[in-house]
Each structure stands twice: as C-alpha cells, then as structure tokens.
Amino acid sequence: MIPDHEHPTALWNPFANMAELAGRALPIVSGHGSTVVDAGGREYLDAIASLWYCNVGYGRAELADAAAAQMRQLAGFQTFEYYTNPAADALSRRIAGIAPVPGAKVFLTPGGGSDAVDTAGKLARAYWHAVGEPGRQVIISRSHAYHGMNAYGTSLGGIPLLTREFAPLVSLVEQVPWDDAEALGKTIEAIGPGRVAAFFCEPVIGAGGVYPPPPGYLAAAREICRRHGVLFVADEVITGYGRTGAWFASGRFGLDPDLITTAKGLSSGYLPIGAVIASARVAEPFWRAGSGQVFRHGYTYSGHPAAAAVALANLDLIEREGLIARVAALEPVLAGAVAPLADHPLVGAVRAGTGLLAAVEIAEEARAADPSLGQRLVLAIRERGVITRLLRGVALQISPPFVITEDEIAAIAAAFAGALDEVAPR
Numbered sequence: 001m002i003p004d005h006e007h008p009t010a011l012w013n014p015f016a017n018m019a020e021l022a023g024r025a026l027p028i029v030s031g032h033g034s035t036v037v038d039a040g041g042r043e044y045l046d047a048i049a050s051l052w053y054c055n056v057g058y059g060r061a062e063l064a065d066a067a068a069a070q071m072r073q074l075a076g077f078q079t080f081e082y083y084t085n086p087a088a089d090a091l092s093r094r095i096a097g098i099a100p101v102p103g104a105k106v107f108l109t110p111g112g113g114s115d116a117v118d119t120a121g122k123l124a125r126a127y128w129h130a131v132g133e134p135g136r137q138v139i140i141s142r143s144h145a146y147h148g149m150n151a152y153g154t155s156l157g158g159i160p161l162l163t164r165e166f167a168p169l170v171s172l173v174e175q176v177p178w179d180d181a182e183a184l185g186k187t188i189e190a191i192g193p194g195r196v197a198a199f200f201c202e203p204v205i206g207a208g209g210v211y212p213p214p215p216g217y218l219a220a221a222r223e224i225c226r227r228h229g230v231l232f233v234a235d236e237v238i239t240g241y242g243r244t245g246a247w248f249a250s251g252r253f254g255l256d257p258d259l260i261t262t263a264k265g266l267s268s269g270y271l272p273i274g275a276v277i278a279s280a281r282v283a284e285p286f287w288r289a290g291s292g293q294v295f296r297h298g299y300t301y302s303g304h305p306a307a308a309a310v311a312l313a314n315l316d317l318i319e320r321e322g323l324i325a326r327v328a329a330l331e332p333v334l335a336g337a338v339a340p341l342a343d344h345p346l347v348g349a350v351r352a353g354t355g356l357l358a359a360v361e362i363a364e365e366a367r368a369a370d371p372s373l374g375q376r377l378v379l380a381i382r383e384r385g386v387i388t389r390l391l392r393g394v395a396l397q398i399s400p401p402f403v404i405t406e407d408e409i410a411a412i413a414a415a416f417a418g419a420l421d422e423v424a425p426r
C-alpha cells in the first residue's frame with residue numbers, strides 16, 4: 001500500500017505519470033468566456049478549449065438551465081428498441097438538418113468521440129453485412145490519426161506511443177500515410193476492394209499535431225473511396241459544429257461523407273454526448289420499409305434526454321450568436337498571430353489557417369537535445385497565464401473557444417513567444 005500522505009489523491013489522471021503528478025494536478029474550479037480559474041483564484045486563458053470542446057466558452061448559464069429543466073422533467077430514459085424522448089428526437093432532427101449529408105439519420109452516443117468512432121466502425125461493418133458483402137471488413141486509417149481510446153479507435157490510431165502496448169486489439173485494420181492519396185488507392189487495391197469496409201479520415205488531423213489537409217488530398221482520397229465503393233468516414237469529433245468556420249469540415253471541403261463521427265462541440269462539453277451521422281446510403285438498408293436489418297448496437301445512455309437538451313441549447317446558442325461566422329473571421333487573425341513564432345530558433349513549424357486550429361511544432365534538434373523541452377514549455381506558458389498542451393510529444397496545441405477575442409489571441413501568441421524565449425538555451 002502507498003501511504004495516504006504520499007499520495008493525497010485517489011484520482012488517476014488520464015495519460016499522466018501518477019508517480020510524479022499525484023497531489024500536483026492543478027484544480028480548476030470555475031470559468032467564464034475563454035478563461036478558467038484555479039482553486040487559488042488565478043485566471044488562465046484556455047488556448048485549447050479544455051480538450052478542443054468548450055466552443056461556446058465557460059459559464060453559459062443557459063446550458064445549465066437547459067440541463068436542469070430537462071432533469072426536472074425527465075433526467076434519463078433509455079432509447080433501446082421501443083422508446084424515444086422529445087429531446088433526443090429534436091436533437092437528431094436538428095443534426096440531420098445541419099449535416100452536409102442529404103437524408104441523414106443520426107445515431108446518438110453517450111460519451112465522447114470514442115463511442116462515436118466505435119459506433120461508426122461497427123456500423124460500417126454492419127452496413128456491408130446488410131447489403132450482402134460481409135467480406136468487406138478491413139478499415140483503413142492514417143498515420144498521425146487519433147480516433148479515441150475505445151477498442152476500434154485505439155486500433156485505428158496512428159500515434160504509435162498510444163497504440164503499441166495494445167496491438168493487436170481489433171484486427172483487420174490497415175494504415176496509410178496521412179498525406180498520400182495514391183498510397184490509399186494502392187493499399188485498397190492490394191487488400192482487394194471487396195475486403196475493405198471503410199476509410200477513417202480526420203479532415204484536419206487534430207491530436208496528431210494539427211495538420212490541415214494538403215491541397216487536393218481530401219478530394220483525391222474521397223474519389224478513390226468512391227471508385228472502390230469504400231465508405232468514407234469523416235471523423236469530425238474536433239471539427240464538427242463549427243471549428244473550421246463551417247458547421248462541418250465535410251461541408252467546407254465538399255466531402256460528401258458516408259458517415260460522420262461527432263462529439264465534443266455538440267454540447268461544448270457541458271454534458272457528454274456524441275452523434276454518428278449516417279448518409280442515406282448507409283441508413284437505407286436498415287430503414288427501408290420491410291428490411292428487417294437491425295444495427296445491434298447501443299449504449300445505456302444513447303439518446304440521454306438531459307444531454308440531448310443541453311446539446312440542442314448549445315446548437316441554438318452557436319446559431320444565435322453567429323459563432324461559426326466568428327470562427328471564419330478569426331481564422332486569419334489566429335494564423336497571423338502565431339505566424340511570427342515560426343522564426344524562433346526552438347520552433348520547427350507553425351501550422352494554422354483552417355478555422356480556430358493551430359499548432360506550434362518544436363524543432364526536432366531542440367527536442368532531441370532536451371526531451372523535456374515540450375513539457376517545460378507547456379508549464380512556462382501556463383506560468384504566463386495561458387493553458388496549452390503538447391500533441392504527440394512534438395507540437396503545442398491552440399484551439400480556443402469560439403468566443404475568444406482578438407486581444408486574447410494576441411495574448412496567447414505573446415505567452416508562447418515569452419515562454420520560448422525563457423526556455424531557449426543562452
């Protein structure tokens with residue numbers, strides 16, 4: 001047993017070295033706008049919207065009110081088989097209405113994006129079964145990809161540090177380079193199109209280091225999937241509901257996906273909820289009159305009324321305040337603010353220019369010379385009142401709430417610049 005005084009907490013933090021962290025995690029107790037506040041009353045600009053999700057900002061009383069009102073009326077009830085509820089029903093119609101997918105049907109998931117990804121992986125397989133091609137079982141993903149931490153998502157992940165201890169988990173997965181459409185085509189041909197179920201693709205790679213798509217890549221990959229009948233799954237857990245300046249990145253890039261996975265920004269994280277958006281093509285074998293095909297999948301909290309009510313209120317708020325147009329307007333502001341960081345000797349690259357998403361990659365030589373540099377930078381930036389995190393051990397994340405102001409964006413860039421100067425070897 002570890003004595004209590006050595007570890008004054010029982011909270012086992014995700015992705016954390018608990019031997020070092022226990023008792024040292026920073027308690028965040030409140031928030032307003034793009035700012036969060038620690039237990040000592042110190043304020044921080046949240047440059048990453050918690051984990052890419054608090055898009056409408058902190059302290060939105062109307063979302064708390066929506067949850068409370070729904071909870072007083074009916075907090076939870078299942079939607080398996082015979083039941084629905086007005087909130088889940090309204091939310092699914094609302095999502096279908098804004099999705100860039102004609103005739104969309106919506107499968108609500110209870111947690112974060114990992115549930116949506118595993119649901120989409122299983123739905124892709126179920127679809128091929130339903131249409132009489134059960135041999136289509138392989139799912140292809142990309143290097144640098146992050147598709148969450150459930151079984152399918154872990155297996156489809158393209159960040160070796162996160163997957164190597166667990167492989168093989170789900171078999172029948174393949175990986176292609178993130179930026180090479182030709183390689184995708186060749187891989188499908190090598191496996192045999194009749195064995196490939198789906199291709200999973202983040203329109204903008206997020207946790208792998210924020211990589212906007214290379215020019216022409218998405219259109220080429222989409223066309224290759226179409227040619228081989230492979231389902232194109234847009235993982236929009238980060239990009240969905242406005243982060244690229246359109247309701248969906250699939251709309252911005254004209255992807256016409258077969259499935260879209262979403263979570264995070266659906267509720268801005270006020271309650272956990274996700275959604276898999278299915279195109280008419282994928283839904284048809286299950287919804288066609290007299291079909292008899294059943295997608296045997298679901299979670300206790302699928303269609304949870306309180307979470308659905310909060311998501312609806314969140315989408316209302318995004319629309320009412322014009323937050324998607326705001327993201328589009330701030331896209332060049334953020335890109336312009338972080339661009340000068342590329343000149344710093346510790347910086348290898350700055351990636352920005354697609355919505356409110358950016359990354360500042362630490363130069364390879366600097367990381368090799370000092371493996372602790374990234375984490376030291378994260379803490380030095382926090383000391384300057386800005387919260388960021390390290391992606392894939394190489395790049396600092398910027399993905400602020402949509403309500404961020406131009407001055408706050410400038411403050412984030414200044415904190416990064418100051419911290420880079422502070423940790424730079426003299």
Ligand SMILES: Cc1ncc(COP(=O)(O)O)c(C=O)c1O
Nearest residue numbers: 112113114146147148206235237
């Ligand atoms: C593209 C993508 N898919 C899936 C997930 C998994 O989402 P969650 O952590 O909410 O389960 C994430 C999380 O960051 C993500 O960025």
